[in-house]
Each structure stands twice: as C-alpha cells, then as structure tokens.
Amino acid sequence: MIETNCSLKPFNSFAIEAKTEQLFHLKNRTQFPELLVHIKQAIENNKPILILGGGSNILFCENFAGLIIKVELSGVEVTESESSYLLTVGAGENWHKLVTDCIEQGIDGLENLALIPGVVGAAPVQNIGAYGTEFKDACESVEYIDLDSGQLHTLSAEQCLFGYRDSIFKTPAFKNALITQVTLKLSKKWQPQSRYGALNNLKTDEQITAKQIYQSVCQIRSEKLPDPAKLGNAGSFFKNPVVNQDLADTLLALHPKMPNYPQADGKVKLAAGWLIDQASLKGHQIGGASVHQQQALVLINQGDATALDVVKLAGFVRDTVQQQFAVELQHEVRFIGAVGETNLSEVLKNV
Ligand SMILES: Cc1cc2nc3c(=O)[nH]c(=O)nc-3n(C[C@H](O)[C@H](O)[C@H](O)COP(=O)(O)OP(=O)(O)OC[C@H]3O[C@@H](n4cnc5c(N)ncnc54)[C@H](O)[C@@H]3O)c2cc1C
Known part of the structure; x- marks a missing residue:
C-alpha cells in the first residue's frame, strides 16, 4: 500500500512538519516485488527515493518530492553455539527493545547501546555507538536488497567498513542498498565495558552484570538527554x-x-x-x-x-x-x- 501527499511529522524525532509525495510501508518480504515496481516508476519519473527507519537521525529540510520507503520488517531469530549467540533481526525492529529483550533473556553484550532511538536496520548505517562500544562490536553480517537490481546481498562486518559514525552504507555506491536484516554475534564469555565516561562510577569488580550496566546506561541517558517524544x-x-x-x-x-x-x-x-x-x-x-x-x-x-x-x-x-x-x-x-x-x-x- 502506498500513501500519497503524506505528513512526515510523525516519522521524524525532530517533529518537523514536511510532506512526501509517496510513502511505502515495507512490512514484509512478500512486498519486495511490489516495492520494486514503485521504485521503477519513481526512477522513470525522475523522482528521488529515500529509505527511512525511525527518523531519529534525520532533518527534513523541505518537502520530499519523491518516494519514501519506511522499513518495518520484523522478526528476531536466535541460534546458539557453545561459545556465542547468533541473532538475526529484521531491519524494522526497534533497537532499544532488542537490547532490552536480550538483557532479559540473559544474552549480554548490547547493554551499552541501550536507549538509542531508531530501528535495527539503521544501526549499521552510522555504526551507532555509546559508552565505549559500537554496533560493529556485535555485528556479524548485514543483509540488504539492491533497489536497482532487486538482488539480495550479504556483507560481512569487515566488508561494511565501519568507522566512527560511518560505514559503507553512507557511500554513494550504496545509496540504493536497503538493509533488510542484520546478524549479531554475542559471546557467551561476556566482558563488561564500563570504563567509559559516566559508567566509570560503576564498580568494576567481578560481580558487575550486564543488567546493571544496562540500568545505569538507561538512567544516565534519561537524565541527560531530552526524550524526543516530549521535546x-x-x-x-x-x-x-x-x-x-x-x-x-x-x-x-x-x-x-x-x-x-x-x-x-x-x-x-x-x-x-x-x-x-x-x-x-x-x-x-x-x-x-x-x-x-x-x-x-x-x-x-x-x-x-x-x-x-x-x-x-x-x-x-x-x-x-x-x-x-x-x-x-x-x-x-x-x-x-x-x-x-x-x-x-x-x-x-x-x-
Ligand atoms: C535522543 C537521541 C539520542 C541518540 N543517541 C545516539 C547515540 O548515543 N549514538 C548514536 O550513534 N546515535 C544516537 N542517536 C541517533 C539515532 O538514534 C541513530 O542514528 C539511529 O541509528 C537512527 O535510527 P533510525 O531508525 O531513526 O534511522 P533514520 O533516522 O530513519 O535514518 C538514518 C539514516 O539511515 C538510513 N536508513 C535507515 N534505515 C535504513 C535501512 N533499513 N537501510 C538502509 N538505510 C537505512 C536513512 O536513509 C538515513 O540516512 C540518537 C538520537 C536521538 C533522537
């Protein structure tokens, strides 16, 4: 289903009023053929295309004269080996919910990245980071669909060329790469990362748990950062x-x-x-x-x-x-x- 002349205010955390000519909600993979038809039409009509997650790292400077694809692909699959957990997560899953669910299930390693707004598919794009860890530390691979060819591809973490707030997905060659899912690898031999900034105050003895770090990060961030839902x-x-x-x-x-x-x-x-x-x-x-x-x-x-x-x-x-x-x-x-x-x-x- 495609919406036309649609307000983007609910879809950007700055809550700036702007409109888009077309908005496509990508909820599941069965919509790929339909999406590719809309992409083809947009290209034929010389219309720009934008991939959108939760809109928490975006400023709409004016109305968008083309097609926005809002990525809402869901699903979390967990497998485990003796040494680690592998999580394959749909690009539209909420990042903070994923972190919270992991902590509740005893899957540790994402706790420093709690309360970062947005969805999982956007996390590799700027290699989200906070409190001494980055997305790349947990990334195994990233799957994307090339919107030009309709082909699915998978890049290893190394191929993603992660840097400080940077990755291959920010380069012009990957402009039409829509991330569909990411695979995370979290070691069962968890090591706390608590020496960074405000987390320094935590006790660094052997007793510290991922849940404690998670709670501290949530508390510090809630005190320090304005909640986009309010401001x-x-x-x-x-x-x-x-x-x-x-x-x-x-x-x-x-x-x-x-x-x-x-x-x-x-x-x-x-x-x-x-x-x-x-x-x-x-x-x-x-x-x-x-x-x-x-x-x-x-x-x-x-x-x-x-x-x-x-x-x-x-x-x-x-x-x-x-x-x-x-x-x-x-x-x-x-x-x-x-x-x-x-x-x-x-x-x-x-x-
Ligand atoms: C209060 C607050 C605190 C924040 N704290 C942090 C922080 O600590 N660390 C940090 O790194 N960031 C932080 N951010 C920034 C933001 O949360 C992250 O950049 C987040 O990953 C953006 O996710 P999103 O889904 O909102 O992406 P969007 O804003 O929708 O998109 C961001 C970019 O990614 C692209 N994109 C989105 N989804 C896909 C996809 N599936 N495929 C390809 N491209 C895609 C978009 O085209 C766009 O260029 C914060 C933001 C807020 C509002």
Whole structure:
C-alpha cells in the first residue's frame, strides 16, 4: 500500500512538519516485488527515493518530492553455539527493545547501546555507538536488497567498513542498498565495558552484570538527554571533531581542561558538546529551535520550529565554534532536501 501527499511529522524525532509525495510501508518480504515496481516508476519519473527507519537521525529540510520507503520488517531469530549467540533481526525492529529483550533473556553484550532511538536496520548505517562500544562490536553480517537490481546481498562486518559514525552504507555506491536484516554475534564469555565516561562510577569488580550496566546506561541517558517524544530532537547534532595534534596543542594551551582523546592515527578527538558549551551557546535560540540547556550537543524543537529555524541555528553554532576554536563541526544528523540528501552548507546557500 502506498500513501500519497503524506505528513512526515510523525516519522521524524525532530517533529518537523514536511510532506512526501509517496510513502511505502515495507512490512514484509512478500512486498519486495511490489516495492520494486514503485521504485521503477519513481526512477522513470525522475523522482528521488529515500529509505527511512525511525527518523531519529534525520532533518527534513523541505518537502520530499519523491518516494519514501519506511522499513518495518520484523522478526528476531536466535541460534546458539557453545561459545556465542547468533541473532538475526529484521531491519524494522526497534533497537532499544532488542537490547532490552536480550538483557532479559540473559544474552549480554548490547547493554551499552541501550536507549538509542531508531530501528535495527539503521544501526549499521552510522555504526551507532555509546559508552565505549559500537554496533560493529556485535555485528556479524548485514543483509540488504539492491533497489536497482532487486538482488539480495550479504556483507560481512569487515566488508561494511565501519568507522566512527560511518560505514559503507553512507557511500554513494550504496545509496540504493536497503538493509533488510542484520546478524549479531554475542559471546557467551561476556566482558563488561564500563570504563567509559559516566559508567566509570560503576564498580568494576567481578560481580558487575550486564543488567546493571544496562540500568545505569538507561538512567544516565534519561537524565541527560531530552526524550524526543516530549521535546523534538535528533540526539547529538554534530560529530565529535577529530583534529591534528598541532591544533589540539594550541587549544590545550589556551584551555587546559579541554577534553581530548588521542587517536591511533596521531590525531585527537575533541568533544563537540564541550566546544559549543564553551562558546556560551547553551540555550541559544533561533525561531522555535534552540541549543538544549543541559546538553549543548543537542538542538531541540521547542514545539513550533521549522526546518529553517534548525538549519539557521546549526549554521550559527558551526560558525561560532569555527571562529572561536578554528574547529570545523560536521553534522551527524542527515539533512534531507526535496530531491535527496544534502548538507548544512548547501541548504544555507539557498536561505
Ligand atoms: C535522543 C537521541 C539520542 C541518540 N543517541 C545516539 C547515540 O548515543 N549514538 C548514536 O550513534 N546515535 C544516537 N542517536 C541517533 C539515532 O538514534 C541513530 O542514528 C539511529 O541509528 C537512527 O535510527 P533510525 O531508525 O531513526 O534511522 P533514520 O533516522 O530513519 O535514518 C538514518 C539514516 O539511515 C538510513 N536508513 C535507515 N534505515 C535504513 C535501512 N533499513 N537501510 C538502509 N538505510 C537505512 C536513512 O536513509 C538515513 O540516512 C540518537 C538520537 C536521538 C533522537
């Protein structure tokens, strides 16, 4: 079933009003032939195509002039060997529900990634990460359907080329790869990952359980991050910038307390939220959009923000940080224009 001229407000966690010409709900694999017919028509009519999960990492900058496929494929299959569990999960399953169900069934390893919004099929796209772990740590393989050919393919974790908030699925060659399911491998010899950030306060003795980490992560995140169901947002708006050592040294001489994380390649990762906070931008507002008072890295919709309000605010934050620290912030949130993916600089050119 395809809907036309449909509001996208319920389908993006920023709760920005925008419309799409067509919306297709992909609920099961028997719909593949029907979907491919709609794809063919869209291509013939020169219409853009967008794959959508839970809409929690997206900013609709304007109405979408094409076909959106909302991925709602369900199903979780668990098999086990002596040493590990293998979970094959439909791309439309809710990520946090999967983490919770695993913890309840004694399948450990995903607890650090609790409460990340969105669906399973989007997790490989930016290699979701939190509290010292990333999706790639549990990934065995990812299955996708090539929307051009209709063929199903499977990539091993290595072939997915996972990086910091990055994977092969963000490259132009994989623009039409719709992830259908992922397979996770979770070792039965579970090791806690609790040395990162706020989890440091947990006891690191042998007694610590995955459930305790899960509960701590849920508690910290609920206290720290605004709930998109109450206050529209897309989580961290910008990525943590990675700069060269010289710039990091210059900034550290001026700001000795600046958080900095040396990387294996000699570069240094900085905390985007700290830079925005130091630039006194917490609470800064443009129209109905503002920088969150407690979390400088999160831009929020105060209720009536337009996409343009968010875009202007993001531009102001990026430019202010650039002027004060000579650090260029890149947005983590995917910007979607009328004919497909765009970016902050492009959108600002037309304002
Ligand atoms: C409050 C909050 C906290 C957050 N915290 C974190 C965090 O700690 N760590 C983190 O990494 N992220 C975080 N995020 C960002 C977001 O939750 C993740 O990026 C999540 O994986 C997005 O899932 P989604 O289903 O909403 O994807 P969407 O926003 O719908 O899509 C994101 C991208 O993935 C593509 N995509 C979606 N599904 C598929 C598919 N089946 N096949 C191919 N491409 C697809 C889309 O085209 C789009 O480019 C947070 C967001 C919010 C709102």
